[in-house]
Amino acid sequence: MNTKKDLKRILATDCGSTTTKAILIEKKGEEYRLVVRGEAPTTVEAPFEDVTKGVLNAIREVEELTGVEILDGEKIIKPAQDKRGVDIYVSTSSAGGGLQMMVAGVVKQMTAESAARAALGAGAIVMDVIATNDKRMDHERIELIRRLRPDMILLSGGVDGGTISHVVHLAELIAAAEPKPRFGTGYDLPVIYAGNKDAREEIKKILEKKSALSIVDNLRPVLERENLKPARDKIHDLFMEHVMAHAPGYRKLMTWTDVPIMPTPGAVGLLIETVARKENIEVLGVDIGGATTDIFSVFQGVFNRTVSANLGMSYSISNVLAETGIPNIMRWVPFTIDEVELRNRIRNKMIRPTTIPQTLEELMIEQAIAREALRLALLQHKEMAVGLKGVQQERTISDAFAQTATGETLVNMMTLNLVVGSGGALSHAPRRVQSALMMIDAFEVQGITRLAVDSIFMMPHLGVLSTVHERSATEVFEKDCLIRLGTSIVPVGTSAKEGQVVVTVNIGDKTYQVKYGEMKLIQLGLGETVEAEIIPAKGFDVGAGKGKPVTTKLEGGVVGVIIDGRGRPLTLPEDHGKRIAKLKEWFTELDVYPSIP
Amino acid sequence: MAHAYTPGLKVTKKTIVRKERKLPLKGNVLVKVGDEVEPDTIVAKTELPGDVQTINLAGKLGIMPDEVKDFILKKEGDPVEKDEVIAETKGLFGRFLKTQIKSPVKGTIETVSPITGQLIIREPPIPVQIDAYIKGKIVEVIENEGVIVETVATFVQGIFGIGGETKGVIRRIVDKPSDPVTPDVIDDSLKGAIGIGGSIVTKEALDKAVKVGMSALVVGGIDDMDLKKFLGYEIGVAITGNEQKGITLIITEGFGKMNMSNKAFKLLTDSEGKHASVNGATQIRAGVMRPEVIIPLEGETGEDIEIKEARGLEVGDLVRIIRAPYFGYIGKVVELPPELQKIETEAKVRVLVVETDNGERITLPRANVEIIEE
Numbered sequence: 001m002n003t004k005k006d007l008k009r010i011l012a013t014d015c016g017s018t019t020t021k022a023i024l025i026e027k028k029g030e031e032y033r034l035v036v037r038g039e040a041p042t043t044v045e046a047p048f049e050d051v052t053k054g055v056l057n058a059i060r061e062v063e064e065l066t067g068v069e070i071l072d073g074e075k076i077i078k079p080a081q082d083k084r085g086v087d088i089y090v091s092t093s094s095a096g097g098g099l100q101m102m103v104a105g106v107v108k109q110m111t112a113e114s115a116a117r118a119a120l121g122a123g124a125i126v127m128d129v130i131a132t133n134d135k136r137m138d139h140e141r142i143e144l145i146r147r148l149r150p151d152m153i154l155l156s157g158g159v160d161g162g163t164i165s166h167v168v169h170l171a172e173l174i175a176a177a178e179p180k181p182r183f184g185t186g187y188d189l190p191v192i193y194a195g196n197k198d199a200r201e202e203i204k205k206i207l208e209k210k211s212a213l214s215i216v217d218n219l220r221p222v223l224e225r226e227n228l229k230p231a232r233d234k235i236h237d238l239f240m241e242h243v244m245a246h247a248p249g250y251r252k253l254m255t256w257t258d259v260p261i262m263p264t265p266g267a268v269g270l271l272i273e274t275v276a277r278k279e280n281i282e283v284l285g286v287d288i289g290g291a292t293t294d295i296f297s298v299f300q301g302v303f304n305r306t307v308s309a310n311l312g313m314s315y316s317i318s319n320v321l322a323e324t325g326i327p328n329i330m331r332w333v334p335f336t337i338d339e340v341e342l343r344n345r346i347r348n349k350m351i352r353p354t355t356i357p358q359t360l361e362e363l364m365i366e367q368a369i370a371r372e373a374l375r376l377a378l379l380q381h382k383e384m385a386v387g388l389k390g391v392q393q394e395r396t397i398s399d400a401f402a403q404t405a406t407g408e409t410l411v412n413m414m415t416l417n418l419v420v421g422s423g424g425a426l427s428h429a430p431r432r433v434q435s436a437l438m439m440i441d442a443f444e445v446q447g448i449t450r451l452a453v454d455s456i457f458m459m460p461h462l463g464v465l466s467t468v469h470e471r472s473a474t475e476v477f478e479k480d481c482l483i484r485l486g487t488s489i490v491p492v493g494t495s496a497k498e499g500q501v502v503v504t505v506n507i508g509d510k511t512y513q514v515k516y517g518e519m520k521l522i523q524l525g526l527g528e529t530v531e532a533e534i535i536p537a538k539g540f541d542v543g544a545g546k547g548k549p550v551t552t553k554l555e556g557g558v559v560g561v562i563i564d565g566r567g568r569p570l571t572l573p574e575d576h577g578k579r580i581a582k583l584k585e586w587f588t589e590l591d592v593y594p595s596i597p
Numbered sequence: 598m599a600h601a602y603t604p605g606l607k608v609t610k611k612t613i614v615r616k617e618r619k620l621p622l623k624g625n626v627l628v629k630v631g632d633e634v635e636p637d638t639i640v641a642k643t644e645l646p647g648d649v650q651t652i653n654l655a656g657k658l659g660i661m662p663d664e665v666k667d668f669i670l671k672k673e674g675d676p677v678e679k680d681e682v683i684a685e686t687k688g689l690f691g692r693f694l695k696t697q698i699k700s701p702v703k704g705t706i707e708t709v710s711p712i713t714g715q716l717i718i719r720e721p722p723i724p725v726q727i728d729a730y731i732k733g734k735i736v737e738v739i740e741n742e743g744v745i746v747e748t749v750a751t752f753v754q755g756i757f758g759i760g761g762e763t764k765g766v767i768r769r770i771v772d773k774p775s776d777p778v779t780p781d782v783i784d785d786s787l788k789g790a791i792g793i794g795g796s797i798v799t800k801e802a803l804d805k806a807v808k809v810g811m812s813a814l815v816v817g818g819i820d821d822m823d824l825k826k827f828l829g830y831e832i833g834v835a836i837t838g839n840e841q842k843g844i845t846l847i848i849t850e851g852f853g854k855m856n857m858s859n860k861a862f863k864l865l866t867d868s869e870g871k872h873a874s875v876n877g878a879t880q881i882r883a884g885v886m887r888p889e890v891i892i893p894l895e896g897e898t899g900e901d902i903e904i905k906e907a908r909g910l911e912v913g914d915l916v917r918i919i920r921a922p923y924f925g926y927i928g929k930v931v932e933l934p935p936e937l938q939k940i941e942t943e944a945k946v947r948v949l950v951v952e953t954d955n956g957e958r959i960t961l962p963r964a965n966v967e968i969i970e971e
Binding site: 138139142143164165166168169172173175176177178180202291310315316318319321322323339340341343344345346347348349350351352353354355356357358359360361362363428430431594 | 622646648649650651662707708710712713714715717719756757820821822825831832833834835851852853879881919920921922924940941942943944946961962964965967
């Protein structure tokens with residue numbers, strides 16, 4: 001590998017379950033920019049069964065599009081010289097179903113929850129959480145471990161120096177289950193122990209012979225503090241050593257990359273974390289896929305990631321229907337459709353997941369379902385992204401009046417600065433304003449929030465790149481990865497009557513007023529910013545408190561500035577006719593669709 | 598990408614079908630390469646470790662975990678019978694006030710923990726065996742794991758199914774692919790049969806099929822509302838096969854009223870009276886699995902079967918439209934314009950032009966058709 005400072009050309013790939021995407025980044029003058037992107041079908045499964053074939057095809061497309069010679073046969077040429085070679089090659093992977101884990105901890109709301117956060121943060125799907133107080137019988141827990149066949153188990157429990165018997169009992173259960181890994185029968189299941197350090201010797205005695213045991217620092221050494229990084233790092237190591245190494249072609253791919261291959265969502269999370277830290281802002285990132293929806297957030301400096309394994313737009317679309325119900329989907333649709341017909345359409349998308357909406361009606365239905373998938377995924381995220389539970393808090397007199405329980409969600413839509421959407425439904429919506437409105441509706445953003453989408457799903461590449469070269473990763477993220485949609489202004493409150501002005505926005509010599517139940521779009525282009533005075537009505541809040549004005553810079557984008565006067569929490573009219581009329585009014589004002597059926 | 602290509606479902610009069618039959622854990626393979634097998638021939642077997650029972654000895658005896666060793670009557674590895682005493686306190690005056698702990702199950706003492714005071718008993722192993730599923734020949738033995746069975750067969754894939762592997766005799770139950778399957782076409786003579794239906798099956802017809810004991814139903818479509826009522830719950834993710842509803846259901850076209858394709862209907866009804874193996878298991882994620890009907894052809898060697906290479910969509914191909922508003926239409930590809938085109942949603946996509954049977958020309962996204970494989 002070349003020294004970090006003088007990287008001239010960077011190659012990165014992401015091996016997804018269906019497509020392998022390669023990007024080429026070059027230093028042009030003093031800045032790093034994306035040059036081109038190539039893609040090819042992923043080749044993990046039969047008849048190829050070798051991931052590197054798809055990687056090579058994607059790289060060849062990059063070669064053809066740029067004229068840069070990158071491959072010498074099946075070898076990546078390094079370092080970069082003129083129109084030949086790259087300085088560094090990195091990759092992420094989510095092929096083969098990603099990383100599926102089970103976690104165990106003593107108390108469900110404490111160590112087990114911390115363990116789940118560590119696994120999610122590392123990019124895993126958490127199949128189940130076992131805890132001493134999960135109300136299951138021991139034989140049920142054992143049966144569960146056996147049946148689920150995870151890729152890996154993370155065991156934690158007890159603060160350092162605390163009682164050891166509970167966590168030892170959990171280890172006994174894992175040993176009794178004799179868990180077998182998902183891929184094949186020829187290797188031991190990796191188990192990571194990240195609990196009370198005093199129990200290590202006992203844990204070794206119980207688990208060393210029955211699993212591939214690794215021991216790392218306690219992820220909850222004291223109640224007041226989480227220490228998730230050692231467990232997260234170990235998960236990444238084992239993902240490569242044990243899980244991916246058994247997937248076809250990965251052993252070869254591992255020898256090509258300059259840093260270890262990361263699970264795709266783990267890399268996206270790293271990037272979101274980096275951006276939040278560098279800009280000192282609160283960020284919410286979402287990736288809505290066919291099978292799963294991932295949410296990443298940084299609030300109060302704390303990173304969290306959740307994956308809603310069964311919320312998605314194709315394979316899992318029926319599960320969105322099962323979880324939210326027909327009425328919740330229909331409330332976003334501006335026309336009437338028979339339930340039997342709608343159900344059949346949703347199922348037909350599930351069984352033929354690669355089809356795309358051809359008519360406006362179909363597009364509106366898909367975008368209605370996307371809103372519900374996003375809404376449910378954020379609800380799950382809010383439950384996991386919480387402060388530490390079981391922690392004693394010192395209170396002052398003033399706190400006594402505003403008591404907050406421990407374990408409250410960190411997600412605060414009012415303080416949130418930036419929402420980044422990605423995944424087919426958001427990245428490929430025919431009009432960008434559709435993506436903006438889907439995110440506003442589903443997440444019920446509040447106050448002043450910037451909105452963006454990841455145009456070509458480059459976040460995984462940039463995430464793994466940020467581990468070796470943060471500068472190039474963040475520069476490309478800023479300039480080439482994000483498509484800035486603009487800013488939303490949402491006064492929070494409910495106590496207004498239809499027709500009453502809820503917010504006044506002064507920009508230069510222009511004044512915009514938005515009434516309760518209305519939406520408005522102000523044109524403000526990409527790269528433009530304006531100073532604005534935002535004055536909420538009495539009882540409404542845009543960030544400074546009820547009725548208090550805010551003066552701030554508003555950022556434009558390909559959509560502009562959206563003022564949402566519908567109040568929060570967002571409620572739609574119950575009456576069918578009124579609801580449809582309102583949806584049509586908003587869609588028309590924001591120019592969301594070319595026409596409305 | 599070079600070409601948009603949605604592979605269709607296989608609907609083939611004669612093909613070579615290979616099925617891997619693998620144990621969940623390593624075990625013994627009972628057949629060898631070259632053996633002829635019937636669908637119910639057991640090809641491999643193993644034993645799963647038995648279930649585990651835990652007993653909190655320390656808690657039950659009111660002692661400290663590290664004292665358990667002083668009260669237990671068995672050691673690790675010892676067999677125990679159900680209700681056999683495994684630990685007891687000394688008691689007062691001999692047998693008075695003595696606390697006895699009995700084993701809740703027959704099994705073996707697996708561990709006794711001085712840290713937690715827990716005792717773990719493992720029940721006897723659970724035998725597991727797998728059958729050949731199809732009539733055919735063993736062509737490969739995967740050592741200690743299973744076999745590959747091969748047969749020459751008529752092979753029809755469906756798009757979605759519920760229920761697992763089963764077998765029976767093929768019976769036609771409607772006249773035309775457009776006929777619905779209603780309760781009146783199902784009677785007791787269909788017990789154990791695989792019924793071939795038409796365009797849609799109602800919940801009432803499914804209930805009757807279960808009542809008369811049909812093995813399976815193969816039909817063009819079903820209303821999702823009826824499927825939900827039949828199952829008693831909403832299907833979430835598209836992973837099926839473990840439903841225990843007393844019947845295997847295979848949908849060949851999709852949800853709603855959908856005429857079964859003429860080709861599938863003809864192949865299946867031409868096989869009337871033949872034995873077949875079917876499986877409703879469907880998985881629409883990585884490693885796609887579609888439901889299937891396999892009708893082995895007696896005395897065929899398969900030597901004359903041409904293996905066709907998978908290829909892209911070409912002008913002249915027969916395709917089925919698989920998305921509203923033309924769902925279910927069948928036609929020939931007449932144009933494949935290379936440039937992206939804006940469709941009604943304003944998305945810019947690769948399109949194709951299809952000419953339907955009645956001469957109508959339809960332009961639609963390439964992603965919304967599938968090739969009907971000949």
